[in-house]
Amino acid sequence: MKIQEVSEKFGISTDTLRYYERVGLIPSVTRTGSGIRDYSELDIRRVEFVKCMRGASLPIEVLIEYMALVQQGDATIETRKEILREQRDQLIARMAEMQKTLDILNHKIQVYESKILEKEKKIKIEE
């Protein structure tokens, strides 16, 4: 699969895909003889993983570290697990914050809605 297709499939620009590779987020993608990227199944699974993690704002640095450990094989499993656990905990914390914000937003929207209703009533009475 060439870069253009991967870009469309995941909604990630080709520039970003190349950038991810450059910084080590996706270890060197397979190439054709002449050096053009030709994403393998594995490469695509990696892109998907990164897209998903970035979608939840896991920092690129952490993902780079994680990917490097994956490359190093089974000896790093314990460390990798720790990284994922920490990221998961932070994610849970962020989601809790967001839930609080969501509640406040919903509350404010409700207040606005009833204010708008009041205004409409007043107009009706004045008519």
Next chain:
Amino acid sequence: MKIQEVSEKFGISTDTLRYYERVGLIPSVTRTGSGIRDYSELDIRRVEFVKCMRGASLPIEVLIEYMALVQQGDATIETRKEILREQRDQLIARMAEMQKTLDILNHKIQVYESKILEKEKKIKIEE
């Protein structure tokens, strides 16, 4: 309440508090005669609101727009409600993405955990 105390109360640096004021996120804080910030109850409620919204990553630009509308009074209620509704919807979408990521993280952690267990078993058998 002076800036230092507000900073500690909310865990926002004084630089950030001044920055928020500068860009219009918190309309001009009350001052002492000599020009030193002295946050009123209202100012503090505003800081709290902004902190909460920023905690859920609502963009500063949107908050600036919202705050400007609040300043303009009741005529802008409808617009404000729309802004909040849109932000709420985006927040819900982001939380859904994060939930997916969380599920994957949990799954991966489980897989790692069972791999570690297997390794331990092997060691026991070899003993």
Next chain:
DNA sequence: GTAACACCTGGAGTTGACTCCAAGTCAAGG
């Protein structure tokens, strides 16, 4: 009254994560 310290301002610098660009290479159609 003076030293030490918190506060002020405008503006420059930093960080993370892209995003764009120039200059060059390759592959397919006519």
Next chain:
DNA sequence: CCTTGACTTGGAGTCAACTCCAGGTGTTAC
């Protein structure tokens, strides 16, 4: 063979959101 258009690289530029700094003023403890 030559053009057209997608691909390559390294490096520079951009953007949001801070964060830091220099140079100046205010305020409190001794």
